[in-house]
Amino acid sequence: MTRPEMPTAPSGPGPQSPAVGGRSRRGAPRTYDFRRPTKLSREHVRVLQIAQEAFARQATTVLTTMLRTGARLELLGIEQHSYDDYVATLPKPFFLSTFTIEPLAGKGLLAYPLDLAMATVDHMLGGxxxxxxxERPLTTMETTITGQLLTRLLQEFAAAFTHVADVRPVSDGIEYDPALAQAAAGSDTVMVARFTLSLGTREGAASLVLPFSSFAPALSDAASPQLSESAQRERQRAAEALSERLELVPVDVSVRFTPLEVSSEDLLSLTVGDVLLLRHPRDAPLEVTTNDVTFAHAIASNHRRRLAAAIVPTPSAVKDPA
Incomplete structure (x- = not known):
């Protein structure tokens, strides 16, 4: 069964895969598996996109600084897959670094082409x-050198995801065969952030994989944040202070007769001594207005040798028996 395709992003090596975030032509059909419904909502994708873009910016700075060359990590899109489907898109060999995400359960995975991993070592050794x-696995020394870079990247990942979840990622191992990188069970739903990784003249597709079940509660909270009790009290105090100050704001108030309409000819011909006949009934109250809005009615009066206006019920209230 098919349905209109959601936005897609390049999936790097291997076949194209459905994406939750990214860009593509609208209207192109794609296969939809009802046994694996989409779990990432639009709100989840927005939260993830902010975090992953922050990670990409910080990772770009780390790569440029540590490798001493032009480097760039750019987010292409965010996708949902089963772990087996994701692994099937990766060529062999490939550089895959798994990491824990304590205190959350499960593992994450950072993957990029093996030649880029070798190039990072070359740059860090002055090449x-x-x-x-x-095209071979890294030696013990090369693994140690790469581990320094991975540690810095994971620190930036944790910082970028602070508003989502407080995680403390630690590198857990390196694999070169995608089938052996056991970051999740084959049927588990994972969130895949696709990136373009550029190092000098080299460029390849990188991805950051996170378990959906571990991040789902945190994503929902981040999409619809619940205020703490202290934050709620602070908002309440601010609302009360605002209401109190609003009551002290001076407001211009006018008491007026029913407006009179005259022709421009009559208005221009007015001279001293002329009389304008008001259309205001003698027993009708005056309008009390502010900013040309009537909010009460009054009758003419006096108070301590000054003219005054005594507030009276509105005409509609007088006529209404209720």
């Missing part, structure tokens, strides 16, 4: 990174 990179 240009432009030479042909070997």
């Amino acid at each position: 240009s990174g432009a030479a042909q990179q070997p």
Whole structure:
């Protein structure tokens, strides 16, 4: 069964896959598996997009500083997959670093092409990174050097996700065969952030994978944040202070007869001694207005040798027996 496609993003090596965030042509059909319904809401995607874009900006700074070359990590889109479906999009060999996300359950996965991983080592050892990179697992020394970079990237990941969840990611291991990187069970739903990773003249597709079940409560809270008791009390105090100050704001008030309409000719011909006949009935109250809005009625009076207006019921209230 098909339905109109949601926005898609390039999925890097392997076949294209449905995306929750990203850009694509609208109207193109895609296969929809009702056994695996979409779990990421629009609100979840917005929260994730803010966090992942922040991570991409900070990671770009870390890569440029540590590798001493032009580097860029750019978010393409956010997708939902089963873990098996995601792994099937990756070529072999590939650089895959798993990490824990304490205090949340499960693991995360940071993946990018093996030649880019080798190039990072080349740059950190003072090389240009432009030479042909070997297609093999990293040596012990290369793994240690790469571990320093991964530690910095995971620190930036934690900082970018502070408004979502307080996590303390720790690198858990490196794999080169996607089938052996056991970051989740095959049927588990994962959130995949797709990136373009550029290092000097090299460019490849990178991805950051997170378990949906671990982040679902935090994403819902971040999308519809619940205020703490102290924050609620602070808002209440602010509302009371605002109401109190509003009651002290001076307001211009006018008491007027029913407005009179005259022609421009009569208005221009007025001279001293002319009389304008008001259309205001003798027994009708005057209007009490502010900013041209009538909010009460009054009758002419006096108070301590000054003219005054005594507030009276509105004409409608007098006529209404209720």
